[in-house]
Amino acid sequence: MLRDPVFRAHSRFVEQVQFGTLNATLPTQPRGYAALANTTSFVQYVDWVLTHMEACLQRAQLKPPALARHLTMQCYLWDHVIGYSVYDIFLLNYLEHFPDKQVLVVYMEDLAAEPLRILEQVEAHIGVPHHQYNTTELAAAFNARGSYGWGRGSMLSDRKGSIEPSGVDQNATAVLEAVERLRRFFAPSVQRLFALADEGRITRAPQAWRARYGSAAFSKDAPPATPQNASAV
Template sequence: MDSRWLWALLLLCLVHISVNSVDVSADSLPIIDFALVGQQKCGTSSLWHYLRKNSDIYPLAGKKETYAFCIDRAAVPRCDNLLQEYIDKTERDRASERAQGRRVYLGDFTSTHFACPCCPATLKLLNPGLKVIIMLRDPVFRAHSRFVEQVQFRTLNHTQPGQPPGFNARANTTSFAAYVDWVVGQTEACLQRARAREGALARRLTMECYMRDHVIGFSVYDSFVLNYLEHFPDKQVLVVYMEDLAAEPLRVLAQVEAHIGVPHFPYSADDVGTVFNAHGAYGWGHALNSSHPRKGGLEWASTPADSNATAVLAAVERLRRFFAPSVQRLFALADEGRITRVPQAWRAIYGKSAMLGGNPLAALLSAKG
């Protein structure tokens, strides 16, 4: 072979190696690439399990929840934890990818980092270019799912060590209707005091009110979404919905992968045919297989203490009206192009015109028996 052809072939190989090689040195990669910050009971466990099929994605420390800056059932976050300990964990995970000479996208999947006033600023310190993923669900159904889960775990009225008692600690009931009556009243009184302040202080106190209850307060999304949008550019924050994941899982997974910047994985129908941490199989590793019909986040299983259907429907209507202003602010953010389109069904339930009529949730729940 002519020597000129040999040189050309060698040059082509060098170009190919340069283009396809990845710099995985410690200084070239961010501390962490992305964070799925919540919300709890919105499908984050299912999304975590699905994304683990993609070998280019690795959850920090190999876990679903790190609870690095906010633990479960917490009214007070812990953003004053030593950041170096968190960085040490990421560096241990990065060491394995450096050994393999490949690029892995490292993510924190802690769902308690959403309803957390200080978490966005802390995560931004770790990576200003962080890709944030927020997963939401119809707020009434999320609140009820969390309630049933906590009753089943017998942790509804528990207070974590070192934490102040939340509104739930004094509810002393396993009736959803009674719980709604107590907690909504307490939250409204808290919000009245918070809104007497102005500016950033009022916004912080408002979030603190919602943090006092992980069942109902955590279903008020707008304050926490805006908190992330205040710390990160809109393009770095992706909002997805449990209803969409149930209806079109492959589309949502592709959307999340594109947001993270990770190569696409060809998921099969079997890969996304199972839901996790849902009613009937609570717990991150517990699954309901494809023989159980997907309900798109609309699961509803009443507790024995809620035999009075009229009281339950009244509680649901009170919640719908309590959540409506927050959901309508999400509509506005979506209409402005700042977050992903909100499921159309939400507008039929929480939209301004819907609030003028009856309770559209009543027919939905009645149909569920």
């Protein structure tokens, strides 16, 4: 289940700040990395992490191909907020070890728009009998911003559809610049997902993803695109 990478990163950041675990050390992180990246500002977090992650990726590319790939994955694994939104390299790792037909890729936007269709698709993929779902629950978002946990849900129609200034990030221009920097950072990864879908290896991404991350979105005549969080999950 893949979510728009910018919104997955932002949602994870908000969750970790709210839980007070943003600076929790991961085994994959260099010493001191999490503590230095700890902030309640999404704008500052994006700037700090991307600066270090891009430098890490540049160093990785200087190595022989097999080692470069391993080090590239390590660079992304340093950070569970932004790095985990880079989907292609890890998905390709699955596809190298499992037949394509055993891997089902679905998208949060599609789940939000047509929850029953996606659930039936998952049921068919794993070979379980169809379940009669509660229509009210199908229209709710669980573990959503402001409703973390599975004990209660909020209606999908009540969820906001954009990243807006909040908390310490009150400068709308700075927020938009952070979103745009993330969009450009994630674009190559998302475009590789498009290629896999065009080859018939995975499900096609929502059209909105192509509008945000496709090559046409980065032409000199295209305005900066602010992702809309259709899934709101």
